[in-house]
Amino acid sequence: xxxxxxxxxIIVLIGGGIWGWPLLAGVLGIxxxxxxxxxxxxxxQLMNRYDITPDDVESTFHxxxxxxxxxxxxxxxxxxxxxxxxxxxxxxxxxVSTYISMxxxxxxxxxxILSTLGIGxxxxxxxxxxxxxxxxxxxxxPLTVASVTMMTGGWFVLMNEFYPKGDNWRTAVxxxxxxxxxxxxxxxxxxxxxxxxxxxLFFSYGFLQVGLDIxxxxxxxxxxxxxxxxxxxxxxxxxxxYKLLSEPxxxxxxxxxxxxxxxxxxxxxxxxxxxxxxxxxxxFTTYGMHKARRYPRLVxxxxxxxxxxxxxxxxxxxxxxxxxxxxxxxxxxxLYACVVLQSRALLLTTVLAMFGFxxxxxxxxxxxxxxxxxxxxxxxxxxxxVGAIAIKVKQRI
Numbered sequence: 001x002x003x004x005x006x007x008x009x010i011i012v013l014i015g016g017g018i019w020g021w022p023l024l025a026g027v028l029g030i031x032x033x034x035x036x037x038x039x040x041x042x043x044x045q046l047m048n049r050y051d052i053t054p055d056d057v058e059s060t061f062h063x064x065x066x067x068x069x070x071x072x073x074x075x076x077x078x079x080x081x082x083x084x085x086x087x088x089x090x091x092x093x094x095x096v097s098t099y100i101s102m103x104x105x106x107x108x109x110x111x112x113i114l115s116t117l118g119i120g121x122x123x124x125x126x127x128x129x130x131x132x133x134x135x136x137x138x139x140x141x142p143l144t145v146a147s148v149t150m151m152t153g154g155w156f157v158l159m160n161e162f163y164p165k166g167d168n169w170r171t172a173v174x175x176x177x178x179x180x181x182x183x184x185x186x187x188x189x190x191x192x193x194x195x196x197x198x199x200x201l202f203f204s205y206g207f208l209q210v211g212l213d214i215x216x217x218x219x220x221x222x223x224x225x226x227x228x229x230x231x232x233x234x235x236x237x238x239x240x241x242y243k244l245l246s247e248p249x250x251x252x253x254x255x256x257x258x259x260x261x262x263x264x265x266x267x268x269x270x271x272x273x274x275x276x277x278x279x280x281x282x283x284f285t286t287y288g289m290h291k292a293r294r295y296p297r298l299v300x301x302x303x304x305x306x307x308x309x310x311x312x313x314x315x316x317x318x319x320x321x322x323x324x325x326x327x328x329x330x331x332x333x334x335l336y337a338c339v340v341l342q343s344r345a346l347l348l349t350t351v352l353a354m355f356g357f358x359x360x361x362x363x364x365x366x367x368x369x370x371x372x373x374x375x376x377x378x379x380x381x382x383x384x385x386v387g388a389i390a391i392k393v394k395q396r397i
């Protein structure tokens with residue numbers, strides 16, 4: 001018995017050496033680039049995604065070499081000025097926030113509005129000045145975030161002070177989001193900044209979501225419509241100067257759309273079928289991105305969450321039925337897909353699914369049998385041997 005235990009431990013350690021790195025990479029999101037060929041393949045994906053030509057790479061490389069000296073010689077006074085500017089802004093906002101929180105209950109309605117909405121519009125004026133002068137590009141993003149936050153909160157404070165007994169929060173959100181969408185949209189069409197486009201889309205889609213809810217449209221249908229819209233917007237943004245928002249928009253669109261699909265399917269079928277079908281939809285969408293060599297981070301996320309939904313939904317369907325072993329067959333097919341697609345995210349979920357099912361199956365049917373774990377170990381050794389032989393044969397071909 002002791003000899004058998006030592007033998008199993010050795011096999012587990014060998015298997016850990018083989019599978020440990022892919023699993024760790026899948027968990028931590030480490031890049032699959034481990035050699036020169038992988039690095040070149042990743043570079044080609046990025047060039048295809050952003051329409052980069054070899055001439056662009058060469059010119060950028062030489063430009064960065066020329067600019068290195070100027071960057072290294074940047075004066076310490078400029079660094080200190082930037083540092084103190086950020087520190088000053090942080091302390092000013094902290095002081096204003098502390099003052100509002102300390103004296104909020106003793107303030108009147110006018111003071112509450114001025115200390116929120118008034119400060120928000122002051123920051124808004126400063127933002128417009130910075131955009132117009134175009135002298136402080138690094139201040140645009142923090143000024144946008146600060147002004148949007150203060151103005152949004154200020155408008156809610158104003159509505160609460162004027163209508164303290166109102167309980168229709170949808171109307172309040174609709175009005176505030178409409179005003180903020182007009183603000184940010186006008187600024188974007190004037191100055192064409194990525195941060196302004198993000199805030200414009202955020203408030204516009206928030207306005208549409210609340211508006212459809214007020215009109216009585218089921219939340220699932222609005223999620224499908226708005227999610228598909230965000231997905232199309234994200235795909236269109238890739239060909240514009242605002243491609244930085246493309247990946248987040250696609251991620252939000254896919255999640256929003258599939259949440260609506262899941263809700264609708266859950267009404268007509270069971271939750272396990274809805275989970276399975278939604279996971280398949282996510283995997284097929286991810287496969288399309290994978291074949292197009294676009295959005296490698298979204299591809300990893302799509303395979304990861306899509307496969308989790310597929311494996312969970314399928315297990316709920318086949319558990320305690322005559323076709324329980326079908327789950328293991330599907331997981332084995334997923335393992336083959338991992339090798340073909342070279343996806344470590346899919347490899348992680350597939351290995352965990354197979355391991356979890358084997359543990360479940362062993363506890364259910366072979367709880368007191370010594371032959372079953374020995375059989376599993378021998379099968380593992382056989383598969384490792386076949387894999388090693390296949391690699392050697394491929395290298396000789």
